[in-house]
Every structure is written in C-alpha cells, then in structure tokens.
Amino acid sequence: MNMFCYQCEQTAKGEGCEKIGVCGKQPDVAALQDLLVHALQGLGIVAHEGRKVGVKRADADAFVCEALFSTLTNVDFDPERFKPLIEQAVKYREEVRSEVKAAGGAAEFDAPETNFEPAPSLDGMIRQGEEHGLLNDKETDTDKRSLKHTLLFGLKGISAYADHARILGQTDDSIYAFLHESMAALARTDLSLEDWLSLVLRCGEANLKTMEILDKANTGAYGDPVPTEVPLGPKKGKAILISGHDLKDLEDLLKQTEGKGINIYTHGEMLPTHGYPKLKAYPHFYGHYGTAWQNQHKEFSAFPGAILMTTNCLMRPQEKYRDNLFTTGLVGWPEIKHVKNGDFGPVVEKALEMPGFTEDVQDKTVMVGFGHNAVMSVADKVIDLVKSKKIRHFFLVAGCDGAKPGRNYYTEFVEKVPKDCVVMTLACGKFRFFDKDLGDIEGLPRLLDIGQCNDSYSAIQIAVALSKAFGVGVNELPLSMILSWYEQKAVAILLTLLYLGIQDIRLGPSLPAFTSPNVLQVLVDKFNIKPITTPDEDLKAILG
Incomplete structure (x- = not known):
C-alpha cells in the first residue's frame, strides 16, 4: 500500500x-x-x-x-x-x-x-x-x-x-x-x-x-503576557509534563492538580504560557523541561512523571514512556491512553504513582512574555533607542523547529547578529537559541520571546505599531524576517505575511515541495521571497 x-x-x-x-x-x-x-x-x-x-x-x-x-x-x-x-x-x-x-x-x-x-x-x-x-x-x-x-x-x-x-x-x-x-x-x-x-x-x-x-481568546481568558523568568531545572517532587499548545488544557490540568503535591512543567510550545498572569498564579506551575517537539523521544524517556500531549507535535511514542503518556483533544496514537472532556484524573493518578524528581536541580532560566502588549508598553524607549542609533535593526527569527539538517543555520544566525540589533522570536524554532544570553541594550533584552506560533499575531502587531510610530510602511522598517517552516500552521502564517505585502522574507531550511517552479517565481517577483543561504551572507545582504 x-x-x-x-x-x-x-x-x-x-x-x-x-x-x-x-x-x-x-x-x-x-x-x-x-x-x-x-x-x-x-x-x-x-x-x-x-x-x-x-x-x-x-x-x-x-x-x-x-x-x-x-x-x-x-x-x-x-x-x-x-x-x-x-x-x-x-x-x-x-x-x-x-x-x-x-x-x-x-x-x-x-x-x-x-x-x-x-x-x-x-x-x-x-x-x-x-x-x-x-x-x-x-x-x-x-x-x-x-x-x-x-x-x-x-x-x-x-x-x-x-x-x-x-x-x-x-x-x-x-x-x-x-x-x-x-x-x-x-x-x-x-x-x-x-x-x-x-x-x-x-x-x-x-x-x-x-x-x-x-x-x-488567549489574552481575554488569561490576561496579557508579562515578562516572566522560567526555570529550566526541575524541582524535587511529583511531576506532570504538558506539551503541545492548548492553554485551556493547561488551565484544566492546573486546577485538577491543586493541592496534590504535583509540579507542572511545560514542554515545547507550552513554554510561553508561563507569561500569562492567570496561569502563572498557580504556585505549582513551576518550570520548563526539554526543548522542541522533535527531541521528545529523548526528553520524554527521561521524564519521571506523567506526560500529557495536547494539539499537535506528537511523534511515535517510545516503549520506555508509552505507559505514562496520555493524549487529549484531537491528538491520537493507537493504543496510547486518550483522555476526553478535560478530565485529567488518569494523568494525575499516573503522576502520583511515578517517582518524580528526587532533587532540586539548579539550571539556567529563560525569559518569556514579550507579547505585543508588553513590547508596546515600552514603545517610547524602543523608538528612542532606534532614533539614537543604539538599535540598528530588528530580526524576527521565528517559525518551526525540526530534525532535518540545515536548521543549525538559525542558531548560528542569532549568534552572529551584531550586538546593536534585537532578535524577536516565536514558535518552537526558538529552541535553537532560546537559552542563549544575548544581553540587553539599555535594559531592553536583545532576545524577545513573543510566544507560540499561535501568537504570530503579536509579531504582526508589533511591526504595525512600529511602522506607525516611525511613519513608514512595514517594509521600510529596520526589520527583517528570517523564518523556518515545518507544518501547515506555518504555511498559513506565511500566506498572511504575503497578504499583508511583506517583502524580502527569508525562508528555510528548504522551500515547500508543493510549490512549483513557476509559482515560486511569482512569489519571488511579487514579494521578493528568498531561500536562506548562510548566516554570514544573509546578514551582509541585510545590514550591508
């Protein structure tokens, strides 16, 4: 077949x-x-x-x-x-x-x-x-x-x-x-x-x-994200790991684990949820564990608690953690336990059966919560830094992560971005560089985590607000988009950027197989979309 x-x-x-x-x-x-x-x-x-x-x-x-x-x-x-x-x-x-x-x-x-x-x-x-x-x-x-x-x-x-x-x-x-x-x-x-x-x-x-x-929907239910420091090292105690994207599932899980001695950790694109005021108010909502979706085999195998998979990004479960993995909502894998209707009782029971973390581990922390509301609350400072030439350029390095070779480009690109430039990021592509210390420019972090791929609207709003503040079109801003794609939500976001007339998008690590040569030429002619090359070449082309 x-x-x-x-x-x-x-x-x-x-x-x-x-x-x-x-x-x-x-x-x-x-x-x-x-x-x-x-x-x-x-x-x-x-x-x-x-x-x-x-x-x-x-x-x-x-x-x-x-x-x-x-x-x-x-x-x-x-x-x-x-x-x-x-x-x-x-x-x-x-x-x-x-x-x-x-x-x-x-x-x-x-x-x-x-x-x-x-x-x-x-x-x-x-x-x-x-x-x-x-x-x-x-x-x-x-x-x-x-x-x-x-x-x-x-x-x-x-x-x-x-x-x-x-x-x-x-x-x-x-x-x-x-x-x-x-x-x-x-x-x-x-x-x-x-x-x-x-x-x-x-x-x-x-x-x-x-x-x-x-x-x-997200901000109405849970408040506008605020800059928040998130621990990457675990805390001693029972544990549940939640991956995927769904905020409502996370809220239900937090409610159903209150007072049970279980710490809740995020994985993958759930990391930005730590910035929502109504979610971070739960004291047992502790930290982040692991990186992007394609590393779940190794990371889930080492997690000493129950694992809940929401929305997409599920991979073939490994035998080592099949018994403590649960799916919910639209996610499914044959013979993996599926939890319906937001009732996470079986997940809680499994977490209480498992050993959890046996000691506190001190590790790095990362900052999240730089959605459009947070960034625009310091818009005056950002504008002043640009006008005084202390910020030369903004880079939106965003999109999906994946296992296919070529994605180290994004790590190297961010590492080579000059110190007078700011990197904004969202979606799981950030796990190539999310824990790097890029420092700040007069108190403004040089790495701003805008959120999930679901938060792409925030990046657009930031760009539109800056264009209005400087009285120019978005394409005239000192802003470049360096995007990585993997699945169909990324396709929808790219189509939105094209609808808005955004020019000069660099896309990688490879171009879509479903794009014919003639259609690609239309995109090049109309929007000047281009494939990524090398970090050095692309930075030189953008910054001169």
Whole structure:
C-alpha cells in the first residue's frame, strides 16, 4: 500500500512521502485523511450554497475545523478515529442539504463530492481514500495544482488556530464562510491561475482574522503576557509534563492538580504560557523541561512523571514512556491512553504513582512574555533607542523547529547578529537559541520571546505599531524576517505575511515541495521571497 504526502517540510527527499510518512504516518492513516478532506469538500459545497440562502450551522462550522485540524502533521495517527469523522462529515452534509432545500437554495450538485457515501468498514474507507490522494487531483495543470494544495494546507493551519480560539469562546463567522467557500473551490477544475492565487492570498487574510480572535481568546481568558523568568531545572517532587499548545488544557490540568503535591512543567510550545498572569498564579506551575517537539523521544524517556500531549507535535511514542503518556483533544496514537472532556484524573493518578524528581536541580532560566502588549508598553524607549542609533535593526527569527539538517543555520544566525540589533522570536524554532544570553541594550533584552506560533499575531502587531510610530510602511522598517517552516500552521502564517505585502522574507531550511517552479517565481517577483543561504551572507545582504 502506497501513499503520497508532501504537506510538511521534512517530506522524504524533499519531494513527498510515498511508503510511510517521515512523521510516522502510516499509509492507511494517509488514505483516511485524504478521504476526510474529500468528504469535507462535499460538505463545503453544500454549506457554501447554504450561506447564500441564510443557512448556517454552528456545529458543522466547528466540526470542519476539528476535522481539518486532525489531518495536520503530527496530530492524529489513529486510523480508528477517522472513521467517525468521515461519517460525521457526510451526516452534516446531508443535514445542511435538507435545510438548504427547505430554504429554497440549490440542493443538487454535479460534483461527486456532494454524493459521496463512505464504505461501511474501515478497510473499505481506506480503499476509497487511496482514490482521493493528492496525486489523484482532478486538476492536471502543475501550477494550478501547486496553488490549490497551498490553499489546502493553509486551510488546515487556519482550522487549527480557529479551533483553539473557539475552545476559549471566540469565533468569527467570516472565517467559517471562507473555509466552506475554499473547500468547495478545491472540488472545482474551472478556476484560473489568477483565481487560485487570489484564493491563496485570501487564505492569508482569513488567517490574519483567525490569529486576531485567537489572540483575543488567549489574552481575554488569561490576561496579557508579562515578562516572566522560567526555570529550566526541575524541582524535587511529583511531576506532570504538558506539551503541545492548548492553554485551556493547561488551565484544566492546573486546577485538577491543586493541592496534590504535583509540579507542572511545560514542554515545547507550552513554554510561553508561563507569561500569562492567570496561569502563572498557580504556585505549582513551576518550570520548563526539554526543548522542541522533535527531541521528545529523548526528553520524554527521561521524564519521571506523567506526560500529557495536547494539539499537535506528537511523534511515535517510545516503549520506555508509552505507559505514562496520555493524549487529549484531537491528538491520537493507537493504543496510547486518550483522555476526553478535560478530565485529567488518569494523568494525575499516573503522576502520583511515578517517582518524580528526587532533587532540586539548579539550571539556567529563560525569559518569556514579550507579547505585543508588553513590547508596546515600552514603545517610547524602543523608538528612542532606534532614533539614537543604539538599535540598528530588528530580526524576527521565528517559525518551526525540526530534525532535518540545515536548521543549525538559525542558531548560528542569532549568534552572529551584531550586538546593536534585537532578535524577536516565536514558535518552537526558538529552541535553537532560546537559552542563549544575548544581553540587553539599555535594559531592553536583545532576545524577545513573543510566544507560540499561535501568537504570530503579536509579531504582526508589533511591526504595525512600529511602522506607525516611525511613519513608514512595514517594509521600510529596520526589520527583517528570517523564518523556518515545518507544518501547515506555518504555511498559513506565511500566506498572511504575503497578504499583508511583506517583502524580502527569508525562508528555510528548504522551500515547500508543493510549490512549483513557476509559482515560486511569482512569489519571488511579487514579494521578493528568498531561500536562506548562510548566516554570514544573509546578514551582509541585510545590514550591508
């Protein structure tokens, strides 16, 4: 059984995974994910038509985000969990179709996606999925297909961010409308190259709105992040490690472990959560353990407590820690214990059974909490430092980390940034340099951790605020973006930057396999996007 997937940066040979995913995804899961996307296209066609006659379904809107999020890299590897998702997509399609028909809208379509019926068995669905993979796309034009798949992967990123926001009570109907419209468009073959490019840039616009409501959701629930010192060494006592991105899961875990003698540690992209006032108020929310997602095999194996995996970034669990690993939400791996509905009792019980840390370990600390509110609270000082030439340049060195060779570029780049420059960072790419002491410029840290990839809106807001303060466009600021990408949320963020007209982005460690040469040339001509070279060459090109 073969597969084809090239949605992440680590795809085999830089071309596509054909036998098994580099991420650990098996061909059966790949086929089921492709079939789920096919089913969501049918739902999208009907839901998009429904909106023309006032038919909207909040439950179907939320479902689309959850379902697409499940197909993101390193989220759900359990084939059994895709069968109900596919069936539910068809169920929603038919329910919405009935409502559309009752409202006087079009309810019958030529598109086969709208009449698709899933096989009754999982094996049958897998066989169906093999017929709807990326290589079976009805669009045969290479450049159109490239843009079409770019759109699909961007939609997956939007869905992840929108799901996070919805969990904390923030939604925006325009985002759901765009998701349905775009899923419907993916089933078409009559769109021009210009149509696809327009949809791709609109995807960036929709993601900007999504990140805006996610920022509102996070700060509304937990306060604006504040600069916070986070210990990297463990504390004696029982322990739970939480990884992923989900703030609500962290809050629930903190509540359910109060008074139980368990210290809570973050891993990976959960590090920035230490800066939220309402989360850091819990005295047993102690420190950070480990680095980025791709190091979890080594780091999880050495952790002496329970481990909770939220959202994405799960890797194939090692035998040494399978018994103390739990997944929750949309994350899944066959035979790994899954905790539903925010009830982390089993996680707590396992932590109490395990030895925990036997002694305090003194180690470095790192600073987090430099979101847009924190940075702009000292905007006057920043502006003065720029005007007095004490700050020459800002670098946003941000994005995903990964195991593929070439990512040491980002460590070396930050190490070589001149001392009169400031480095802003976000997402897990920062773990290449997050614990380095870059010093400060008159009290302003030279390394500013803005947060998770989910906090990319903060970086945009900082750039916009600075551009207004200096009375110039963002592209005229002494600011350069040095980005690393890995999965589909990074694709959505990149599309947002392109929608905003950001020029001269340097992207690495390699360019997306789904970008055709002609599409890449369009991006070069229109946005001057370029691949990273070497730190010395890129710094010289930027700073002169």
